[in-house]
Amino acid sequence: MQITFLGHASLLIKIGNNTILVDPFISGNEKTVGIIDIKDLKPDYILVTHAHQDHILDVEVIAKNTGALIVSNYEIATYYENKGYKVHPMNHGGNWTFDFGNLKYVNAVHTSSFPDGSYGGQPGGFVLSAEDKHIYIAGDTALTMDMKLIPLTTKLNLAILPIGDNFTMGIDDAILASDFVECKNILGYHYDTFGYIEIDQDRAIQKFTKADKKLHLLKIGKSITI
Ligand code: NI
Ligand code: MN
DSSP, rough: EEEEEEETOOOOEEETTEEESSSOOTTOOGTTTTTTTGGGGGEEEEEEEEOOOOOOOOOOOHHHOOOOEEEHHHHHHHHTTTOOOOOEEEEEEEEEEEEEEEEEEEEEESOOTTTTTTTTOOOOEEEEEETTTEEEEOOSSSGGGGGGGGHHOOOOEEEEEOOOSSSSOOOOHOOOOOHHTTTTTEEESSSSGGGGGGGOOHHHHHHHHHHEEEOOOTTTTOEEEE
């Protein structure tokens, strides 16, 4: 499984012949200019954790270009279904096996309104299982005790956690989150995109190292393989 960081909370995951795009916010992220062009993205699936602009901005244009299946909570899926897109609705605690592997939609503590004010359901994250590997895509969330439920059923190989603070967990809570999900291998996201979420990257890596964990911070367009 190859995971490419597309900036902010956007990820491109390759599993065999399948390409899965998560929370596409690229055309509105000036840090991706000259590195990522949404016209080059050809996902089979688009996963959406919640309805905020910095997670959905490019969903429609990419779904229109590719016919990708949009997977999200019931309210977000219905919102796109009503606009004519192909969707798969889920809700918290539910699993579904897709042709690339299994997804579970899990709890997040955050909010989830669309930019136009319409209701985006409750926010979530995904546990993705494929090729005998398991990853947790936390979405935007606070540290929450619900994270302790994940290792009861799943031994994670990688946890993708927000670390930018202000709108989500910051670094110290993300270290606790990695304890809660029982995974020492962390990919940080949702940081340094705009002013509210700027971090000191070296300090963040040092703090994780001191806690006996590995924090990966990828440059935009770079990948990690698990
Ligand atoms: Ni958000
Ligand atoms: Mn966000």
